[in-house]
Amino acid sequence: MTEPLLEALRLKKAFDGLAAVDDVSLTIAERELVGIIGANGAGKTTFVNIVTGYLKPDSGQVRFRGGDITRLTPREITRLGIVRSFQVAQLFPDLTVLDNALIALAVAARTEGSFFRPLKRYELVEQVFGLLRGFAIDAYAAHKTAALPQGVRKLLDIAMAMSGRPRLVLLDEPTSGVSKDEKFLLMDRLLEALVQSGASVLFIEHDMELVERYAQRLIAFNEGRVIADGAPAAVLADPQVRAFVGGAPGKQPQGERPTSDALA
Numbered sequence: 001m002t003e004p005l006l007e008a009l010r011l012k013k014a015f016d017g018l019a020a021v022d023d024v025s026l027t028i029a030e031r032e033l034v035g036i037i038g039a040n041g042a043g044k045t046t047f048v049n050i051v052t053g054y055l056k057p058d059s060g061q062v063r064f065r066g067g068d069i070t071r072l073t074p075r076e077i078t079r080l081g082i083v084r085s086f087q088v089a090q091l092f093p094d095l096t097v098l099d100n101a102l103i104a105l106a107v108a109a110r111t112e113g114s115f116f117r118p119l120k121r122y123e124l125v126e127q128v129f130g131l132l133r134g135f136a137i138d139a140y141a142a143h144k145t146a147a148l149p150q151g152v153r154k155l156l157d158i159a160m161a162m163s164g165r166p167r168l169v170l171l172d173e174p175t176s177g178v179s180k181d182e183k184f185l186l187m188d189r190l191l192e193a194l195v196q197s198g199a200s201v202l203f204i205e206h207d208m209e210l211v212e213r214y215a216q217r218l219i220a221f222n223e224g225r226v227i228a229d230g231a232p233a234a235v236l237a238d239p240q241v242r243a244f245v246g247g248a249p250g251k252q253p254q255g256e257r258p259t260s261d262a263l264a
């Protein structure tokens with residue numbers, strides 16, 4: 001049996017005595033495409049923050065490719081091959097798409113260490129265009145990022161995160177702020193490019209139609225705990241999930257509320 005890519009073991013994290021993540025254990029295999037659902041406040045973002053090193057758990061362990069990464073910094077974890085997107089894309093607004101992506105690639109090339117010779121600018125530009133083409137946003141290369149459509153910003157943010165060739169990509173509500181019509185197109189492009197890269201993907205999503213369409217496996221959170229984990233149809237039909245997540249396909253998500261994303 002091959003070892004899991006990611007292993008969360010009995011993770012716990014409380015804020016002011018209230019458990020945000022409460023004894024969460026789960027594993028993610030290579031090349032899996034997994035959705036995470038759960039009502040607002042269920043602990044989904046806190047879980048992602050722990051896995052990516054932005055928060056330290058009170059107890060429990062995160063293992064990646066067999067090694068303990070629980071106490072590593074976000075930068076060290078990124079270097080090992082776990083990246084995330086934020087609910088709001090992290091971009092330099094006054095620079096073009098090309099320049100933003102060049103910066104991301106230069107940073108990734110540097111952190112990959114000394115076995116890589118420094119790349120010439122034209123080589124970097126070629127790589128960036130390859131990356132942008134993968135996400136079907138190369139036509140925007142010369143546009144300033146401040147003026148981009150929301151969906152393109154999201155794709156760019158994730159394309160940039162992919163420049164370090166991660167093995168695991170964590171997406172926290174990648175379609176938030178994107179219109180209903182654009183959501184499917186965004187997810188089609190996003191997931192196609194990510195699957196193509198060979199990375200495993202864990203995405204948090206409120207829209208049950210999207211979850212049903214894209215997840216190969218579904219994990220439901222409630223009050224900091226995993227209440228269901230398995231085939232999407234089975235998880236969505238689970239009475240507990242239906243009660244807590246309110247997840248009949250087609251239902252609108254609950255209103256936005258501040259989340260721990262502000263930490264980032």
Ligand SMILES: Nc1ncnc2c1ncn2[C@@H]1O[C@H](COP(=O)(O)OP(=O)(O)O)[C@@H](O)[C@H]1O
Nearest residue numbers: 015020039040041042043044045046047259260
């Ligand atoms: N940095 C923080 N400080 C205090 N409480 C937090 C913080 N981050 C999250 N919480 C609380 O932890 C719980 C889980 O939040 P979160 O992980 O953001 O949920 P979700 O992403 O599922 O909506 C909520 O009750 C939230 O208010």
Ligand SMILES: [Mg+2]
Nearest residue numbers: 044045259260
């Ligand atoms: Mg959240």
